[in-house]
Amino acid sequence: MTNSNVFQNLSQESMSLDQVFHNIVRYMKQDVIGNYRLIFGTDSQVHTDHTLFITGIVIHRERKGAWACIRKVKVPRKMTNLHERISYETTLTEEVVSLFSEEMKQQLIDIVLPHIYKGASFTIEGHIDIGSGSRNKTRVFVNEMVSRMESLGLEPKIKPDAVVASSYANRYTK
Structure with a gap:
């Protein structure tokens, strides 16, 4: 099983957690009065000889774009049991969230805190690639x-609000 803390996006091939965090801080400092959502989510795809899990990290500035990256984890078998796969997706999301220390989260809060009376906000979300519909x-x-x-x-x-898991991460599982 490949499980590393190497992140990537379309412009950066191999980022450490520190580099990811630096990019998030830099993005938030571009507009300190933004409404920010730090979002984590994982999706998976079963392939012929492995199952690929993609965890997305997205800092979303509402109505003004986002910065994002992914982490890949490859399990060298077909994970066909749905509960096992959904549970592992959630575990991988939890793992990436846990890499963000309380100090790191506080640093992000501190960027918007002086500006909350001007409308700035910051929330942290966990997106889960599951739905509650009767056919799901x-x-x-x-x-x-x-x-x-x-x-x-x-x-x-x-779903349908878990866009980081169901759309962003999903795009990289194919």
Whole structure:
């Protein structure tokens, strides 16, 4: 299983967590009065001889763009059990969130804090690639996975609001 803390995006091939954090700080400092959402989410795709997991980290400035990167984890087998796969997606999201120390989160809060009366805001979300619709096979896992995100202090989002997991990360699992 390849599981490293190497991140990448379209313009940077290999970033450390420190580089990711630096990019997030730099992005937020461009507009300190922005409404920011730091979003984490994972999606997976079963391939013939492995399962590929992509965890996305996105700093979204509402109505004004975003900066994002991904981390890839490859499991050398087909993970066909849906609960196992959804649970592992959630575990990988939790793992990446846990790399962000309380000091790092506080640094991000401190960027917008002096500007909250001018409309600035900052939230941290955990996007889970599951839905509660009656036709969605993952609906039985919603309470379990949402509770896991809440236990980390994240605001959980499921489909259709879990865009980092269901759209951004999904794009890189193919």
